[in-house]
């Protein structure tokens with residue numbers, strides 16, 4: 001194959017320029033600004049700022065409130081990713097057994113689900129709404145007086161449930177297509193080699209699904225950490241005081257509500273480091289255990 | 294080790310169309326049965342019904358003493374080798390072979406013994422720690438064989454296991470499979486659409502067409518006495534020449550007794566070239582016009598026509614003929630096959646005295 005060569009000309013860099021410009025304007029510039037302002041103490045009216053070194057970081061890391069939010073964020077992420085993946089996998093396996101062979105039906109179902117996530121997300125929010133959602137009523141039948149946006153644990157529950165609800169649909173599509181891409185003959189060979197369906201699932205199906213599962217794990221953790229911002233905002237109803245929030249939401253709270261730009265910048269820098277480390281860990285350690293067939 | 298009994302088995306996928314239509318076959322203990330037929334004739338479907346991968350619509354399949362119709366594939370005591378090998382991509386070669394044994398609760402050292410033994414037989418020893426994707430096609434094929442062998446099942450099922458290999462490897466593996474099956478003595482059912490594979494491997498050959506059995510028999514019996522025009526044209530390469538009886542302009546020398554003869558067949562290698570004016574002897578003698586010469590080394594094939602009918606003639610060694618040549622050809626009468634209007638084979642279609650020893654005389658001519 002012949003590659004087009006540009007020698008040492010600047011042409012390739014010109015092609016890269018628009019992309020680089022977007023990354024620079026929307027990522028490097030704000031990130032740099034965050035790092036810079038995390039070393040300053042801004043006066044509440046934004047007239048002046050004083051260099052305070054690592055004081056902002058020290059404040060953040062020693063705050064009990066920050067630790068509380070960090071712990072909730074970990075729980076929230078773990079639970080959302082776990083349930084969203086597990087429920088989606090269960091549904092996909094069931095759908096897969098029904099769909100084997102029925103090609104047109106399968107394609108139709110995929111279409112429906114490809115459109116569904118935003119709609120499902122909206123539905124989820126309605127389902128768990130304090131005033132119009134039926135879930136509050138259902139819970140009350142069992143003597144559970146759900147007070148979303150008021151009671152800490154009730155709100156946490158509704159938040160996790162809604163986030164899972166939203167993400168299940170996306171995971172389902174990926175798991176289903178992952179399942180369908182396992183060769184028929186391999187499944188049949190397993191059918192002859194292993195009588196127990198459960199055992200077959202854990203020894204053949206699941207290992208062959210790990211590339212999909214790994215990819216989804218990354219997507220789900222990212223989702224739980226960052227994409228749930230709107231959901232949390234909606235659920236805490238601008239009363240975040242006594243309600244659970246995640247680290248990302250706290251950055252917003254402290255920065256724009258508390259006008260503590262320095263502290264909130266320090267928090268976002270910490271988040272950046274966490275994300276970076278997490279990504280490294282995920283790709284370094286998990287990819288080894290993934291079977292790319 | 295078991296007998297396999299297929300009794301009036303049919304498969305209907307949808308509607309009334311029968312992919313397999315009332316098939317009955319008996320396979321003896323240790324016998325090598327080959328199912329052969331054109332694409333879509335239902336060979337795989339039948340095999341998959343034996344394996345339990347496809348439900349049996351009608352009829353019964355017995356392996357050993359058990360009717361297996363309602364048993365899971367894993368409970369049928371069979372092992373299958375698939376066309377694309379179907380190895381578990383995430384398992385090493387060793388685990389691919391051991392998997393079926395582990396799930397059957399066989400002791401660890403017994404599994405190890407069996408896997409290593411199979412690996413030695415199949416020369417897989419150095420590959421045991423590899424993943425399937427690190428193997429060549431031929432090696433994967435051998436692992437698939439190994440996975441079947443270690444199970445020591447009542448029956449082996451093969452679905453075109455060699456069709457993804459190149460010609461040389463295919464003929465090598467063919468011999469190897471035959472040898473292995475012989476030494477293990479395990480009842481086997483082998484599906485192929487390659488008639489050469491079918492002829493060389495089979496103890497018993499089943500020719501299928503459109504879901505039905507056309508003929509069951511020893512390969513050479515099927516070759517020499519094809520039960521129908523379909524079998525005649527399917528078994529043997531190049532195919533048997535089939536000519537409508539009416540096109541022969543028979544002058545009575547064939548000694549026809551049975552008036553239902555509709556088609557006369559003869560194999561390319563049973564044709565002998567005769568001088569143009571040779572009209573004696575009581576076989577078939579015809580005028581043949583050469584259209585094309587096809588040398589394949591040890592022999593040559595002349596493609597051409599008798600009247601309006603296409604005929605292929607086999608010539609030993611190199612053919613001196615050229616396109617457009619007109620030659621006389623003859624077929625000893627004992628080498629002729631006759632079929633009725635439905636394509637069924639006819640026996641005793643010639644008058645007894647015509648059957649005489651004219652044929653032997655012809656053969657002598659051929660030898661000189």
Ligand SMILES: Nc1ncnc2c1ncn2[C@@H]1O[C@H](COP(=O)(O)OP(=O)(O)OP(=O)(O)O)[C@@H](O)[C@H]1O
Nearest residue numbers: 306307312330331332333334335336337338339486
């Ligand atoms: N799952 C299925 N659903 C509906 N029809 C099927 C199915 N599988 C096979 N058939 C039909 O049954 C017939 C027999 O198919 P089968 O796969 O047994 O053919 P085959 O003899 O193995 O052919 P080949 O040599 O091409 O593998 C075909 O007409 C096919 O279209």
Ligand SMILES: [Mg+2]
Nearest residue numbers: 336337338452
């Ligand atoms: Mg087939």
